Amino acid sequence: xxxxxxxxxxxxxxxxxxxxxxxxxxxxxxxxxxxxxxxxxxxxxxxxxxxxxxxxxxxxxxxxxxxxxxxxxxxxxxxxxxxxxxxxxxxxxxxxxxxxxxxxxxxxxxxxxxxxxxxxxxxxxxxxxxxxxxxxxxxxxxxxxxxxxxxxxxxxxxxxxxxxxxxxxxxxxxx
Numbered sequence: 261x262x263x264x265x266x267x268x269x270x271x272x273x274x275x276x277x278x279x280x281x282x283x284x285x286x287x288x289x290x291x292x293x294x295x296x297x298x299x300x301x302x303x304x305x306x307x308x309x310x311x312x313x314x315x316x317x318x319x320x321x322x323x324x325x326x327x328x329x330x331x332x333x334x335x336x337x338x339x340x341x342x343x344x345x346x347x348x349x350x351x352x353x354x355x356x357x358x359x360x361x362x363x364x365x366x367x368x369x370x371x372x373x374x375x376x377x378x379x380x381x382x383x384x385x386x387x388x389x390x391x392x393x394x395x396x397x398x399x400x401x402x403x404x405x406x407x408x409x410x411x412x413x414x415x416x417x418x419x420x421x422x423x424x425x426x427x428x429x430x431x432x433x434x435x
Contacts, residue, residue: 262331355407
């Protein structure tokens with residue numbers, strides 16, 4: 261089984277991926293966690309590291325090439341990340357979405373800080389990523405046509421979303 265879970269920051273992709281990883285006994289590879297750990301290694305916040313990544317394509321390329329390699333050489337894995345659905349050709353592809361204010365509230369609860377600061381950082385980060393994805397890969401991050409399933413995490417909690425995806429997995433000929 262190869263499953264990709266993608267979405268913008270704070271949409272719930274990591275939480276849902278972890279739940280599915282536990283349920284199905286699958287390894288999870290998270291691009292977001294790699295990006296956050298790299299930002300920390302560089303001593304930068306996410307907005308600063310995103311700005312650096314804008315001027316240094318090698319950062320995105322490292323993360324994305326790793327996911328592409330994993331997708332093409334391994335089975336029984338969940339790839340979680342913004343571009344994971346574009347990096348894995350033969351996978352069930354899921355996009356989790358939520359309104360920006362909901363996502364920012366979630367980001368504030370996990371990282372602390374003020375809503376206004378995190379809203380500004382999130383908008384800046386997403387704009388930076390959209391430019392990089394278009395420039396590097398010619399991917400429009402807002403075009404969801406590559407995904408098999410799009411779920412709004414403002415309507416369902418993480419357990420319900422995992423159940424919806426599980427239903428799709430259990431009744432799908434991909435696997």
